[in-house]
Amino acid sequence: MQNGGGQVSFLQCPSWAEVKEGWKPEYLGWFDGAGNQEGAALVLYRQMPGVRRYFAYIPEGPVLDWAAPGIGVRLDLLLDHLRNTGAFAVRMGPPLTYRKWSASTLKNAVAPGRRLGDVLPDAVDPLGAAVADRLREAGWRRCGEDGQGVGDAQPRHLFEVPLDGRTLEDVWSGMNQEWRRNIKRATRSDVQTVIGDDSCLSDFYALLQQTEQRDGFRLGRSLEYFQRQHQALNAEEPGRMRLYLARHDGGVLAAHTLITLGRRAWYLTGASADTGREVRPSNALQWRMIRDAHARGVATYDMRGVPDTLDPEDRAFGLMRWKLGTGGRVAETLGEWEVPLQGAVNRTLHRAMQAYLTRR
Template sequence: MQPLTYHAETDPRRWNDLLAGLPTHHLLQSWEWGEIKRQTGWWAHRLFFARQGAVVAAAQVLTRRLGRLPLAVQYVPKGPALDYADPVLTVQVLAALEDYARRSRAIFLKMDPDVPDDTLRGRAILDLLRHRGWQAAAEQVQFKNTALLDLTAGADAVQAGFKQKWRYNVRLAGRKGVTVRAGTEADLATFYRLYAETGGRDGFLIRPQTYYHDAWQTLLQSQGQVGGCLLLADSGAETVAGLFIARFARTAWYLYGASSSQQREAMPNHLLQWEAMRWALAQGCTTYDLWGAPTEMVESDPLWGVWRFKEGFGARFAPHIGAFDFAPSGLTYYLYTVAMPRVLSLMRRGHLV
């Protein structure tokens, strides 16, 4: 067995370029995402794992110290990135992360690798994690499951895969005078206003405007492997909906969507999604991740309506193994599990997600 070494990487371009070359990679492991989190008190430690000098895995570890205590919580969002078909490498990387958590005096290290759970490989990873003492996390930080759309066949084939009603609604938006434009940093305040309205209407958490402004600005200004685009739907002189899409390598993610309670019958969201797909195709992307699907495929799931909207564009349900915690000290982890509302409150205030 070839030994595995790891080291910290400090060059943004090298990090993104090598990460993009790994079999699995995700926007949340990009350099830019770590910088977004650093603005809210999380420190990004970027680790490359190498065999005989060749990088074979990567993990961006977000770390947050707990006040004056010599303790921390750690999180590897949608990572680590590696070839999970290589069982030896998987074990080596897990062992290295466990060692890193111990040396960092972490209460726990949480990860939610981008690994499907509906495959033999996914089930093998689940068995391995449990065997090594990782615990299924009581709380998911990201959506456990998602909706993926294959873009490889091109724009015409993608639209042909829409349900008939969805194609009709895209055309209807145009007939009703809805137009879509690429927004700039000057439009971020308008988008936030719509996003806050959407959160109030649909009942999800809205953070301060500065958090979103910093994140959106970072992604809009990115170049190379990372990019972002703000798309806004206008009806006459009024902006009635918008979405923010970002890409890493050849995958695009639908990160944020917002709409006014007005003009909904004009179907601006259908047209926005179509334009987002066209943007992703123009960027060379082969996959569009619509970011979020039900935890359980039942109509009572809170995301069922969202899933039906995404399914109408031809997206497929993509279940993942979810979040797991490694706790160097079972006692410390137990104490914090009992007091978990306090920990979760801290994580949310620190904008872990």
């Protein structure tokens, strides 16, 4: 199902509700007078501690024709329904792209203190800009903008490798010399890339813990979370989620997860060992995943979030630099938007929930 401007996200599939413990799901639909479905949404409700009121979250949704003239009416119907369920605020992430920058444009723009917003984009989507204006006029506020909200839960800036209309030779030649050299090094070193089953998730999780400690971040996910994710997504569609492993000398050096839905594939979580990095297992895995996605007819290989820094002295720029080497592009989404539902009590609860989300 298309989304009035893009591919439907796996975060709007019923299986995702099974992954998100602690959230109560509800599946909504919009229908015309003849009973034809015009939209859908997976809404996740988080109860505010101590009260019977809920924070409503629609990740990378709802699934609507955002170009339709009646979009305002559809959103009003959504808010009326959420208000009646006891929600005091709602957050959503319209799955629309606003601006795009090619890898070559960004490589030429790297400079101390520079950020993405300082660089003229290669493309601007007028629909994204129009929807942003409509949302502001209707009282929605972008998370983290002008002090509103606590920032996006999903990445605002995505890194995409376009595959549609390109051969694998095109994709290969679009990579920089460092990427091609590292993939060749992994091949010469006999790094083996395989698809693992759910029994291999413990290997993946052990590497993820090493990665978190080495790189100074924490996802806060348990092994059970990834087991539940793997089971739920593949029960909905076999092969929806795959676990890729890079093996070398009898050990697992890297493990990445890939989710495929329709013509889009998402590289969701990556992990690697502290040792064996000189044989470039992560580059080998990415090339295997890109090849498999291409074989499945995927149009866009989504490497998920990148920081908005172009400052080479900024530690976060390392991730941007690594992904730029694939020759893809950065796509700025519309981001996530929130609106408190009417009433002073609801606004108070909304502020309390923002503080709670910040602590989490």
